[in-house]
Amino acid sequence: MKYIMAIAAAELLALLHVSVMPYLEVLGVTPDLVLIFVAAWAVVRGHEEAAIVAPLAGFIKDLATSDPLGASALALTPIVLLAAATRIRVVDTEFLPTVVVVALGSLGYGIISMVVLAGTGQSVVWSDSILRVVLPACLVNALFTPLVYLPVHIFSAQGRLGTIGTRRLTSPL
Numbered sequence: 001m002k003y004i005m006a007i008a009a010a011e012l013l014a015l016l017h018v019s020v021m022p023y024l025e026v027l028g029v030t031p032d033l034v035l036i037f038v039a040a041w042a043v044v045r046g047h048e049e050a051a052i053v054a055p056l057a058g059f060i061k062d063l064a065t066s067d068p069l070g071a072s073a074l075a076l077t078p079i080v081l082l083a084a085a086t087r088i089r090v091v092d093t094e095f096l097p098t099v100v101v102v103a104l105g106s107l108g109y110g111i112i113s114m115v116v117l118a119g120t121g122q123s124v125v126w127s128d129s130i131l132r133v134v135l136p137a138c139l140v141n142a143l144f145t146p147l148v149y150l151p152v153h154i155f156s157a158q159g160r161l162g163t164i165g166t167r168r169l170t171s172p173l
Contacts, residue, residue, distance in 0.1 A: 003052060005155070006041060010057035013037050013148070014064040027136040031144040034061045035109055038076050039101040040145070040152040042083030044094050050080045067113070068120055075112035079105040098149050103142040110134030 013033040021030040038057050042050030058073030065072075082104055086097035110133060118124045 006053045010060045014061045026140045029137045036148040040149045043098040044156045047084035071116040075109040078108045103138045106138040106141045
């Protein structure tokens with residue numbers, strides 16, 4: 001059931017990515033809600049689940065956009081590795097590691113996407129693309145992280161409460 005919910009959320013976010021987000025530009029780039037979703041899922045739910053969700057969300061995004069099929073799945077995979085590295089907690093929250101994973105994941109996603117585009121024969125101006133697209137995307141995606149992180153965190157917290165059980169029988173004594 002959790003994977004069905006993840007795929008449905010990825011599909012909704014991919015549809016928002018192609019329909020609404022082109023009208024919302026910040027620093028010349030649009031936020032990548034699918035990338036933010038995969039990063040939030042990976043940090044909150046764990047890298048084991050994200051290893052399944054990331055490629056599926058990438059394929060869904062590729063089907064919704066004009067990217068080469070499999071490019072997003074390939075570019076989203078390092079996010080799972082970044083999330084696995086955040087399991088060692090320095091802070092007692094999942095939000096800050098999610099922002100870091102989104103920012104670094106956006107950097108990796110942009111570079112891998114440019115490599116894939118160059119591999120398919122398209123012209124890529126590396127310095128201009130990194131300065132005008134990839135680096136601003138790191139900042140913009142990090143700023144939009146709370147919009148996607150909160151629903152993922154709330155959904156995950158409800159699932160954890162149901163499995164662990166929050167109600168205990170206590171004595172008034």
